[in-house]
Amino acid sequence: MAKFNRYLITAALPYANGPVHIGHLAGCYLPADIYVRYLRAKKADVKFVCGTDEHGVPITIKAMKEGVSPQDVVDKYHKIIGDSFAAMGISFDIFARTSAPIHHQTSQDFFLKMYNDGLFEEKESEQFFDPEKEMFLADRYIIGTCPNCGNDKAYGDQCERCGRTLSPDELINPHSALSNAPLVKKKTKHWYMPLQNYEPWLKEYIIDGHKEWKNNVYGQCKSWLDSGLQSRAMTRDSNWGIKVPLPDAEGKVLYVWFDAPIGYISATKELTDNWADYWCKDDTKLVHFIGKDNIVFHCIIFPAMLKAHGGFVLPDNVPANEFLNIEGEKVSTSRNWAVWVNDYIEDFPDQQDVLRYVLCATAPETKDNDFTWKDFQDRNNSELVAVFGNFVNRAMVLMHKLCGGKVPPLHPEFMNDGDTEILKEFGLAKEKIETSLETYRFREALSEVIEFARKGNQYLQKNEPWILASVLEKLKNGEQHAKYPQYEEKDIAFLQGRIDICLHIALQMTANLAIFSHPFLPFTAKKICHMLKVVDRMLDWENAGSDKLVNVGYSLRPPELLFKQVENEQVTAQVEKLHAGLKQAMDAAAAAAPAVEEAPPAPAKPEIQYDDFAKLDLRVGTILQAEKVAKADKLLKLLVDIGTEQRTVVSGIAMHFNPEDIVGKQVTLVANLAPRKMRGIESQGMILMAEDKGKLVFVNPAEAITPGSGVS
Structure with missing residues (x-):
């Protein structure tokens, strides 16, 4: 941390x-908050910025559905989102807005600087245009018949009936979702950023310079760069967004992924007058959660923008998390398969830390x-209640019961090796937690916190101060304890000392x-600070690991249950609520969608002669490797063993199968099909597939046979 003066x-x-929803929290907001709270405890100069992204097609689609502007x-969702974050303790320094x-x-200003420096390419292309509304349409504003399942309400980017990813050109009879008018194609001009010009620098910056980034981040960046970057439009035709500041750009706005990351800069400007210290000085550590x-926007496009503009620091790390599923299924906002944060707060008032704990303990850090x-x-009851809460409650209750509600002294003369060992754990725990937090391993850090509480319970259980108190009481009354007859009146000072030592250490823990x-x-x-009657300043990280945090003789407040x-x-009610929300969303979708007859079987193709069929070389192959093709939602790159050799095949099945x-x-492979390049990859054959009601199925032998076997 020494080389950075601010964060x-x-x-x-x-x-x-x-x-x-909780997937959002687990993905980036909770990890970011944990890291920031740690930095603040270290007394670092840190600013934590966020805000709502208020431009782009999703906003206008929502407005169209709700019949509002x-x-x-x-305005509505900025408040709902901001209130949810605040309730969950996500401690932004500012929660800004891109509007x-x-x-x-x-x-x-950012766009103009790049434009004046000649860093954009101006290109004309043909795009779909609504002649009635007199506007170019984003893909989501284009509706037509899906070529895959026959749904006549498919969008220009996806059919929500069969799930297939589409482009507007693939739709049958495309028309406008705004006016229902047939579409025409019309030329339009946009400004493109030639990302390929920044490839050498990006490879040096990421591939050579940040090998410490998480595997998922580094791997995805490398895949994009290895596949080759292309020019990307930084403007769009729309009436909602930030107007392109050029005289010949009427009806054009900045691409949402151009303006959104600049929102970090504008939020910092809004937060502090010395914003440039955080964005333009090399001793600033910039971290994107x-x-x-x-990943591609924050690791490739935004850094390229910052480099092109000049004068800005670059991300030091981008610790991206994977996705959090719910009850075994992917989160789907359209299907209402989600646990919404505002609902959780209403159903579990004053239990924000339980959700924070569970989401961190199960965070999708690597998968x-x-x-x-x-x-x-289970995690609440067996870890927070039974371990963490139990230790703190036992320490506080026993202190009030056995020590008159005051912090007892330590009595060094009566300490043993067990006391010495547990005191060493203070510093060891601090070191382990700190190391994990510094390297963004938040699950690991949290497990160390719980382990420290578990060791506290073990220490209490081993020393049994309640038993010692019972023995002490007997001796003071001139009696011997039946279970511990070895103690005599001369041991009264020792027993009191052991009770005090145990509870003193437990309170310091x-x-x-x-x-x-x-x-x-x-x-x-x-x-805990309230019960110990200490000010929040005790939470500074420099105090962590100390065994002198509560003063001897100090009166403490009565214990409160933490969890x-x-x-x-409660669990049953939440699961039922989840399924009820899904049913409601599906019923609403079914009611809104017109009845669609099941697509008839594909018509028979023209008759061929045997000699035509004999030209095909069909062979059985075994898939050895499978991976997604970068920047191609539909394509998988396969390595297929056909006995005599291994073939690379690019197949459009990515929407139907996980690699x-x-x-x-x-599989059955057409082995003598002429090679064809797809996304820069030479495909050496074609996999035979069958389609059943929109679902693809491999055409393969009924039992395993030797790769390369012919099909006749």
Whole structure:
């Protein structure tokens, strides 16, 4: 940390077209908050910025659905999202908006600087145009018949009936979603950023310069760069967004992924007059917390923009998380398969730290993970209640019962090796937690916090101060304890000393737990501070690991339970609520969609002669490797063993199969098809597939046979 004098931490700007769900929290907002709270505890100069992304097609689509203006939509959801974050303790220094005048000005100035430096390419292309509304249409404003399943309400980017990714050109009879008018194609001009010009620099910056980035981030960046970058349009035709500041750009706005990351800059400008210190000085550490779907924008496009503009620091790290599923299924806002943060706050008041704990403990740091309400219950009851809360409560209750409610002295003359060992754990725990936090391994850091509490319980259990108190009471009354007859009247001072030592150490552990847990469980840490009658300044990281946090003889407040049990009925209610929301969304979608007859079987093709068929060389192959093709939603790159050789085949099946699920599958390959380049990859054959009601199925042998076997 020594080389950085200040820190700028950003969390991805959420679209202001709906509430946030727990997948959002787990993806970037909770990890970012944990890291920032740790930095603040270290007394670092840090700014934590975020805000709502209020431009782009999702906003206008939402406005169209709700029958209101885009401004009404962003005003509504900016408040809902901001309130949810605040309730969950996400401690932004500012939660800004990209509709704010300062953001419009900052984005336009950024664009103009690049434009005046000659860094854009002007290109004309033909795009779909609504002649009635007199406007170019984004893909989502184009509706037509899906060529895959026959749904006549498919969008220009996806059919929501069969799930197939589409382009407007693939739709049958495309028309406008705004006016229902048939579409025409019309030329339009846009400004493109030639990303390929920045490839050598990006490879040096990322591939050579940031090998320490998480594997998912580094790997995705390398895949994009290896595939070759292309010019990307930085403007769009729309009436909602930041106007392109050029005289010949009527009806054009900045591409949302051009203006959105600039929102970090404008938010910092809005926050502080010395914003340039955080964006333009080399001793600033810039860290972007995002989900994996935003990696390319934050690691390739935005750094290229910053480099092109000049004068800005570049991201030092981009610790992107994978996705959080719910009850075994992917989160789907359209299907209402989500746990909404504002609903959680209403259903579990004053239990924000429970959700923070569970989401951090199950965070998808290296792979997609699953949230279940049963796991939520188990982690709360068996870890927060039974370990963390139990230790703090026992220490406080025993101190009040055995020490008159005051912090007892340590009595060095009566200390033993067990006391010495547990005191060493203070510094060791601090070191482990600190190392994990510095390297963005938040799950690991949290497990160390719980382990420290677990060791506290073990220490209490081993020393049994309540038993010693019982023995002491007997001796003071001139009696011997039946279970511990070895103690005599001469041991009274020793027994009192052991009780005091045990509870003194337990209280110092409790204070350390407040410091250790504060980045993760801020509400809980404040409760502990209240019980210990210490000011929040104790939570500074320099105090972590100390065994002198609570003063001898100091009166403490009565204990309060930090956590409460989650009952079976609560879990059942939440699972039922989840399924009820799904049913409601599906019923609404079904009611809105017209009845679509099942597509008839594909018509028979013209008759051929045997000699035509004999030209085909069909062979059985085994898939050895499968991976997605960069920047191609539909394509998988396969390596197929056909006995005599291994073939590379590019197949348009990515929407139907996960790459890892088809490795080892046997397939039928057209082996003598002329090679064809797809996305720069030479495809050496074609896999035979059958289609059943929109679902693709491999045409393969009924039982495993030798790769390369002919099909006749």
